[in-house]
Amino acid sequence: MALSKLTIITIFIFQALIFSAQSASNNSNLFREYIGAEFKNVKFSDLPIHSGVEFHFILSFAIDYTTSSSSASPTNGEFNIFWDTDNLTPSQVSAIKTKHPNVKVALSLGGDSVGNGYAYFNPSSINSWLSNAVSSLTTIIQDYNLDGIDIDYEHFKTDPNTFAECIGKLILTLKKNGAISFASIAPYDDDQVQSHYMALWRKYGHVIDYVNFQFYAYDKGTSVSQFMDYFAKQSSNYNGGKVLPSFISDESGGLGPNNGFFAACSKLKNEGNLHGIFVWCADDSKGLGFKYEKQSQSLLAI
Template sequence: MELPKLFLTIFFLQAIFISHTLIQAAPSNSDLFREYIGAEFNNVKFSDVPINPNVEFHFILSFAIDYDASGSSPTNGKFNIFWDSNNLSPSQVSSIKGKRSNVKVAVSLGGDSVGGGYAYFTPSSVDSWVSNAVSSLTSIIKEYNLDGIDIDYEHFKGDPNTFAECIGRLIKTLKNNGAISFASIAPFDDDQVQSHYLALWKSYGDLIDYVNFQFYAYDKGTSVTQFLDYFDTQSSNYNGGKVLASFISDGSGGLSPENGFFTACSKLKSQKKLNGIFIWSADDSKANGFRYEKQSQSLLAIPH
């Protein structure tokens, strides 16, 4: 007589587990807005950018790079500041965070170029790079009162596994030390780039909070349908990750606001797949009065 009870108990526990898994996996929208700032030295300030009080807002300082101050030689994980630190200083970080409780500030690592050439990920060894990176970035994070890091290396002199170990261990150590509360990656659709970031995702994806996928690296003139296809493809590549929708504010690539970016985002929102929006960059948006920043945040702030 005990056997059916046992089966019933197992069945009941399985049912609870399955329903819990479904609840956990259910897609949902986010009110997260992120914007890169400071790479182009055109005097843009945090206070220039409109901030909707009803979104979670992340500024991402661009960039800290492990090159010497002249930008000519790699330094094996010893990071220096290459953003417009005159206008985006520690006191200005404190000021904007003090005035706006919904604002966090992160720093992006790497970027496309430095000192007139490409910024390469060039570790001497995993252990030495991680040690130097943890030390130098902890110093910058403390000085600037930062909340997170973003990984935006785009050129590599290390193989995918080395990249995965260096970046994965860096994120893990900074999180374990309480130096940061979130981390993101910023890949785009290029074979070499994807091979490195997907290796990182496979080994350390559970430590990565957001995927700032550079959808603007696709061809200029991307259609709404193409964008939605690209979004599904990259959501599958970074399975389980919060892939954000994105555009470039100078209109040089991808799906632009004029051509239907917000139509695509509304569609994602209706499917409960809009994990947030990010823009490259505040420096370029300054010229158009940040009109698309306002529009992005308005869309995100609509209750979901």
């Protein structure tokens, strides 16, 4: 018996609704922001926090280097705090999490520089680095009541496999011990950086919750169409990962908030591919009144 036109239309609408629901289910209301690296006296309480998003502060940075300003040197996994501890204290972590139940706080490892030079990932051996890292980071995480870690090493004095084993086992151990509930990585489009992070992803992608891809490391003046191509490429590189679009507050690179970033995010949301948004960084956004943070969270909360 031939199906009636009404039946066909009903089936089509039902399928469209299922597809729409499946696409929407891949979107997220996650907003993440790095804070404390530039010592501009920014506090957690300075930022607008929308009740309709999951909000992650990412303290920047903890680095396995000595804290000597003149001659910082690697410590093989013994992490020290390099963020603005005058304004971002354990008591302030507790206060912001108490005031806003939708807030979690993480710390980022590595970063671009330390003292007057690059912050290199430079372990003596996998096992010794891992033992020191688990011990020192667990202490910091417990002292600050933190929820997760982010991996932002950008310079390396070791091979990709060693990086993958050190970082992958670190995340596994901290999760197994109950020290953290989530972990992210923060690569960008550079051959050496990608070789290390993609090796990590291939072996340990299953324990990495978010990919904070630094899309702002692409050239300033990136167009929306270019951004969408970059996003598709990195989603393929980190296949199965929650790749987050990003911008830099001062708009010095990539697709800026005033040049189409939010249009690109709306496109991703319509496709069911908006896994969240992250920003570098609160220190610079303070002088702008956090206007782009407000806009980002409004988009995510819809």
